[in-house]
Amino acid sequence: MKILITGAAGFIGFYVSKKLIEQGNKVIGLDNINDYYDVNLKFDRLKELGVAKEDAELYNKKAKSSTSSFEFIRLNLEDRDNVPLFFKKEKFDIVCNLAAQAGVRYSLENPEAYIDSNVTGFLNILEGCRNNDVKHLLYASSSSVYGLNSKIPFSTSDNVDTPASLYAATKKSNELMAHTYSHLYKFPTTGLRFFTVYGPWGRPDMAMFLFTDAMLNNKPIKVFNEGNMERDFTYIDDITEGIVRIINKNLEERKDLYRVYNIGNNNSVKLLDFIKSIEENLNITAKKTLMPMQAGDVEKTWANVDSLIKDYNYSPNTPINEGVKNFITWYKKYYNK
Numbered sequence: 001m002k003i004l005i006t007g008a009a010g011f012i013g014f015y016v017s018k019k020l021i022e023q024g025n026k027v028i029g030l031d032n033i034n035d036y037y038d039v040n041l042k043f044d045r046l047k048e049l050g051v052a053k054e055d056a057e058l059y060n061k062k063a064k065s066s067t068s069s070f071e072f073i074r075l076n077l078e079d080r081d082n083v084p085l086f087f088k089k090e091k092f093d094i095v096c097n098l099a100a101q102a103g104v105r106y107s108l109e110n111p112e113a114y115i116d117s118n119v120t121g122f123l124n125i126l127e128g129c130r131n132n133d134v135k136h137l138l139y140a141s142s143s144s145v146y147g148l149n150s151k152i153p154f155s156t157s158d159n160v161d162t163p164a165s166l167y168a169a170t171k172k173s174n175e176l177m178a179h180t181y182s183h184l185y186k187f188p189t190t191g192l193r194f195f196t197v198y199g200p201w202g203r204p205d206m207a208m209f210l211f212t213d214a215m216l217n218n219k220p221i222k223v224f225n226e227g228n229m230e231r232d233f234t235y236i237d238d239i240t241e242g243i244v245r246i247i248n249k250n251l252e253e254r255k256d257l258y259r260v261y262n263i264g265n266n267n268s269v270k271l272l273d274f275i276k277s278i279e280e281n282l283n284i285t286a287k288k289t290l291m292p293m294q295a296g297d298v299e300k301t302w303a304n305v306d307s308l309i310k311d312y313n314y315s316p317n318t319p320i321n322e323g324v325k326n327f328i329t330w331y332k333k334y335y336n337k
């Protein structure tokens with residue numbers, strides 16, 4: 001299959017590209033390599049996929065990889081001229097949209113970036129799929145769509161009408177837009193609500209990375225809501241496995257065009273237990289600065305993954321201690337600590 005992975009220089013897109021290449025698909029990666037976090041990490045992920053930095057740097061020019069089954073293009077999703085041309089030229093079988101402006105807290109500072117990438121950018125993806133007979137569109141949604149919901153665990157049958165941040169509102173918008181396009185133009189779309197993804201090559205703006213970095217540099221860590229938070233942490237390999245299973249399953253068995261799944265560990269971990277696991281793995285006691293709840297954040301997430309189990313016989317299950325250990329091993333090696 002010829003598959004477009006947007007956000008291929010990002011955390012999840014990198015892993016999904018790698019796995020699909022290993023399975024013998026032709027993968028085209030797209031990313032604008034923005035500087036929301038350290039671009040070196042993004043270029044290094046691309047290097048792992050066989051693309052040299054000097055080739056990846058050029059805009060709107062396809063960079064070859066040392067792996068013949070991967071190519072990369074640096075493009076902005078919101079580019080209304082070049083995204084349609086790119087889709088027309090490439091004729092993808094499957095599109096997996098993982099590019100987005102991520103992060104809850106940054107959406108209070110720079111709301112425009114979320115509308116550009118996540119709403120205008122996503123519209124370009126939908127139009128590209130509609131006009132070029134793409135057989136299946138998968139796209140990243142987020143556990144943040146559950147917003148202020150208090151019923152746990154979160155189920156895809158729950159109403160999600162109370163987003164707590166603009167980030168969450170753009171992800172919910174993606175689901176609504178996908179529904180419209182599935183309904184009007186009769187192509188299958190699958191939204192994936194990811195729950196706090198972590199692991200090697202992870203994002204520097206997320207807790208796992210921030211805590212490890214601070215602890216190794218003898219700095220205090222910020223513990224929001226005085227530690228009264230819980231997250232359904234999901235290990236990157238489990239997320240990748242879930243996405244790839246959905247990509248590979250025969251669509252002929254599927255009658256309904258519009259679907260949304262939770263992909264989480266079905267297990268909520270207390271923030272203080274998560275910190276304890278990092279402390280044990282680093283053999284360092286964290287200096288904790290207790291902070292109030294951050295605007296836009298929610299106290300607890302927990303995924304009900306029954307429909308993923310029913311339809312794909314799959315449920316993420318990597319224990320937190322194992323995932324934390326793998327992250328720390330990678331972090332120390334990558335940063336020479």
Ligand SMILES: NC(=O)c1ccc[n+]([C@@H]2O[C@H](COP(=O)([O-])OP(=O)(O)OC[C@H]3O[C@@H](n4cnc5c(N)ncnc54)[C@H](O)[C@@H]3O)[C@@H](O)[C@H]2O)c1
Binds near residue numbers: 097118197
């Ligand atoms: N990591 C998580 O815990 C998590 C949780 C829920 C949802 N998600 C969603 O999963 C997807 C992947 O997340 P990630 O953790 O890999 O994030 P990431 O930031 O590492 O990857 C996203 C990539 O998209 C690229 N990008 C952003 N805007 C773009 C644009 N306008 N045009 C082209 N490229 C653009 C960025 O350069 C980045 O490399 C995102 O949609 C995110 O919102 C992630």
